Amino acid sequence: MTTDRSLRELAAERGLTVGAMIGPDSLRTESDHRRVLATEFDAVTPGSPLKMGPLRPSPDTYDFGDADTIVDFALANDMSVRGHTLVWHQQQPEWFETWNHSDERVREFLRDHIYTVAGRYRKKIDTWDVVNEAVADDDSLRETMWYDAMGEDYIANAFRWADEVTHADLYYNDYGGEAVNEKSDAIYDLLADLLERDVPIDGVGLQLHALFDRPDPESIAENIERFQDLGLDVEITEMDVDFYEHDAPDDPLELQADYYREITEVCLETGCDGMTVAGVNDATSWLRYYENFPELFIGDPLLFDDWYEPKPAYEAVVETLDSY
Numbered sequence: 001m002t003t004d005r006s007l008r009e010l011a012a013e014r015g016l017t018v019g020a021m022i023g024p025d026s027l028r029t030e031s032d033h034r035r036v037l038a039t040e041f042d043a044v045t046p047g048s049p050l051k052m053g054p055l056r057p058s059p060d061t062y063d064f065g066d067a068d069t070i071v072d073f074a075l076a077n078d079m080s081v082r083g084h085t086l087v088w089h090q091q092q093p094e095w096f097e098t099w100n101h102s103d104e105r106v107r108e109f110l111r112d113h114i115y116t117v118a119g120r121y122r123k124k125i126d127t128w129d130v131v132n133e134a135v136a137d138d139d140s141l142r143e144t145m146w147y148d149a150m151g152e153d154y155i156a157n158a159f160r161w162a163d164e165v166t167h168a169d170l171y172y173n174d175y176g177g178e179a180v181n182e183k184s185d186a187i188y189d190l191l192a193d194l195l196e197r198d199v200p201i202d203g204v205g206l207q208l209h210a211l212f213d214r215p216d217p218e219s220i221a222e223n224i225e226r227f228q229d230l231g232l233d234v235e236i237t238e239m240d241v242d243f244y245e246h247d248a249p250d251d252p253l254e255l256q257a258d259y260y261r262e263i264t265e266v267c268l269e270t271g272c273d274g275m276t277v278a279g280v281n282d283a284t285s286w287l288r289y290y291e292n293f294p295e296l297f298i299g300d301p302l303l304f305d306d307w308y309e310p311k312p313a314y315e316a317v318v319e320t321l322d323s324y
């Protein structure tokens with residue numbers, strides 16, 4: 001190790017937020033998880049608890065328990081919270097399937113949801129992923145229940161409603177558009193149009209799940225800069241780096257470290273606002289339990305291993321920050 005200082009301390013000196021997306025269980029049950037999180041990171045993103053499904057067990061009730069566990073821990077440890085996410089097409093309430101709703105009712109429901117959730121955390125959450133993954137894989141707008149009810153206005157509406165109840169930075173967040181490509185072109189056009197219409201949007205989140213490929217760092221830098229030129233903040237919001245199990249390289253931990261290093265350099269060089277990884281330690285990675293993924297990937301995508309020991313990827317990020 002080149003330094004005794006934590007990731008969090010080094011990043012703060014460079015004006016970069018370093019976050020981890022986490023769930024409530026390991027926070028409640030594992031002291032190592034609490035220790036590493038609070039020592040090494042200065043931001044948290046609740047992975048699931050603020051999504052609509054977990055938050056809305058029935059049409060008229062909210063369950064804030066898991067979200068509060070994470071938010072309270074963050075504030076007690078001088079960390080910021082990224083609220084994730086107000087509008088998405090996945091992890092929706094199961095009762096939606098039998099909900100007899102009109103378009104107007106869907107609109108009211110979303111507005112009330114945003115008022116209630118973003119309003120409740122007004123003093124605690126200073127960044128929100130307002131809309132997640134609105135652009136589909138064919139680069140058109142995804143046809144979600146929100147789109148069906150309101151057309152593309154649902155996006156502008158969501159940002160405007162959030163802006164009415166919170167001073168938080170309001171982000172659009174997506175995957176696949178990290179580098180300059182057709183998807184990021186579509187996201188760029190969408191956000192440029194929203195800004196043109198004075199929709200209150202502050203930033204764009206690039207998820208960066210580097211699982212199926214590792215997008216070219218130079219192209220990511222170019223992409224970040226074009227969003228910054230629109231006046232938007234940019235953050236890496238859910239980074240993890242892994243390899244197909246059936247096609248694993250001989251040295252996955254070294255390749256992984258190289259990519260984390262390159263992305264850290266991109267963040268520093270472009271002045272991106274934050275870098276969040278999709279978990280503290282490998283054992284809690286979503287790749288281990290997400291229904292479409294088990295056995296597809298090695299399952300070791302993060303900075304700390306199953307036993308909370310720092311990996312080469314951690315050393316790479318720390319060295320990059322320390323020497324910048």
Ligand code: XIL
Pocket residue numbers: 021023047048132175207238286290
């Ligand atoms: C994942 C969470 O990490 C898991 O806990 C959950 O079971 C599934 O969702 N894109 C997103 C995230 O925006 O919300 C997803 O997170 C990963 C893909």
